[in-house]
Amino acid sequence: MKKQNIFSVLVGGAAGDGAREAAANLSRLLTNVGFEVIQTVEYPSLIRGGHNFARVTFSDDKIHSDYEALDILVALNKETVDLHFKELKKDGLVIFDCEKQDKKIINLPLCAYAKEMGAPPILRTAAALGAICWILNLDLEELNKIFKTVFKDKAEANIKLSVKGYENFKNRKITQIKLPKPKKIIRKLVDGNEAFAEGLIKAGLENYFAYPMTPSSSILHFLAGKAHEYKIKVAQPENEIAVINMALGSAYAGKRTATASTGGGFALMLEAMAMAGMEELPIVVADSQRAGTSTGVATRTGQGDLAFVRNLPGEFPQIVLAPGDQEEAYLLGGLSLNLAWQFQTPVVVLLDKLLSENMSACQLDDKKIKIISSKPSKAGKKYQRYEFTDDGISPLAFPGDKDAVVKVCSYEHDEKGYITDSSEITKAMCEKRFAKIKGIVKELAKHEMIKVYGDTKSKNTLVFFGSTKGAILEALKYIKKPVRAVQILCLEPLDTAQLKKILKESNRIIDIENNYTGQLANLIREKTGIEVCKKILRYDSFPFEPLSLADTINKILK
């Protein structure tokens, strides 16, 4: 493998120091000049104090994950130096507000600059970004453009401070890092939640209800900010039970609706999600998983909800999708809303902290998402909400449609929607709902729901779902034996035939998951009867790191 140029910058400080925002601006700058960029954030569940950091990894070539080894460490407090100094590369350097230069630590009077300018201390990060522009030989004008878009009329102070930082380093002739020429591809820096929300919008989202719960909250924030632009109604009701029930009222009234939460909030929605299955109401519910069980580790990542979300109460055809990166979050956001409406059923999208909050420079292809509606109804006096059809899908009418009486019902019901306990109708209605599976499978086949990467002919197979994709694809660069990686994007209904075919050709199957029990491995065994030979499981609240993951895999394949 040819050596890839990979660079990392970490900005760290106390919560409230603006480390994350500063890193995001650096990421935007690097994206705009054409680099591949991945940004991860780590922060405790605190508003002030506590250690916060964001790491920006970039390259001229494709990267799937960020890297720990640092070229530049921006320390907004001493703790950051103490915690991250060891992560510096051989000629890595630290930017820190201290008295004097000391080997790797280059002093920069951030606070004094902010004070001189009469700016609040949080703006001091702008001077550090200016200094980084010198080191990376990036055009300061590009950074200032970003300040103008992000801070609008408040950009002035940031711009002045960035010049201060830049000039300081320039005058001291601080060593510069030579970057490769980026490919000039136009990309957009988005996190997974934003990409998912953009996908929903592209697929015609009209109403969004949610109750805040990290790491799903930024979907709510993003959509609330876009509400006027896209004419979306966004509301925050009293709890998740209200959320899902309002959302289903909204879907019944004919509006394309979605919501999101994390495990705990999702659990509160279960009863109503089963009702959505029974009443055949279209809805998208995302579960952005956090680490651990229950309240768990609120701001960290995990994949502990797979078994849970695919086992809603009762029986109806369930759809569970799991994107692995921002571009997939966008596409599956759109697909989920379309599937919900085509098949009049709830669709679950599994995200997690890592995917929800990581940013990457993406190309979101809006030509790939079209709005697909439900089977229209001619309505009229004879309308029957649950009319039996060959494909199990009844024409959909809404309250307000002329002469149609639209009755939906959480009890078992007849074609008109009246309560029934007739065993014949109960059986027929159950079969009607499950008849939709055929169409669902056919529709899913139009999209790539099982992806194979690496040496596709290899008999060594890694299997995974969701956000572990980044670390795994990056690890492929360092695995010595030929190996392929198989990603499952649609977990329900699983394409058992295709998966079986792929796995049967394998001698060694290694399952990689961010949980304790290996829920994907269990799913694979349940559906295909195939047992994986090895599981690599991480459940300490952190995502996999590509180099150490490659190490582990190399040892297994040796």
Place this chain on the structure above:
Amino acid sequence: MIDLNTQAKNTWCPGCTNFLILSAFKNVLNELFSTGLNKDNVVMTAGIGCHGKIADYVNINSFISLHGREVATATGIKLANPKLTVVAFAGDGDAYAEGIEHLVHAAKRNSNITLLVHNNQVFGLTTGQVTPTSVKGYKGRSTPFGSVEEPLNPLSVLLSSGATFVARTYAGNLQEMQVIMKKAIQHKGFSVVDILQPCISFKDTREYFKERVCELEKNYPTDKLDMALVEVRSNGDKIPCGIFYQVQKPIFEDSF
């Protein structure tokens, strides 16, 4: 007159006072239709309980939701399509136990929907257990030695939460019930009517209420919150019925 009957077989106990609520609602709908309301634009939501079956007995759009969630469902429908007239039917177990959080917030939010509570002071459908409005000492299958909790005063809770239309009526007085139901539906904002509804199988309060229910005084002012809070709590020989409180406030859906 539009025929609002349906093909569904009615499964309420013969003589149940829910039949009176059903008649009243159908009459009120026809009155509203005759003055311009379009039947296509009316939706009823219902919880789970004896009351909830009412949705099967009226030939209009309906959404039988979950136990306690009919108000949240109604709020979502109204927000999605503010042209619709949305009426939620609930039971006392349904609205005042399982889903009371939604009432408090619906009142605070002031969505333009109506909530009609069939308050029979028992869980009817699940065979007569105690509810939040059951009298202290109520003996049901889950409280064979008598309930130990004081009953809740739901209208007091709703007034305190900011409801803009708060009323009580007695299912036994069909005419008055219709008048109040109609005014509640016509009210712009969150309106709630607590309907005293004797359950003849598990808690037959027909005699009790017949002797005690009375109308609010003719010149009772409906815009005084303090007065309403006192009046809804009076509970002795006389149980006042009528509109305790009605004011105008900005409506939730209008802000989108």
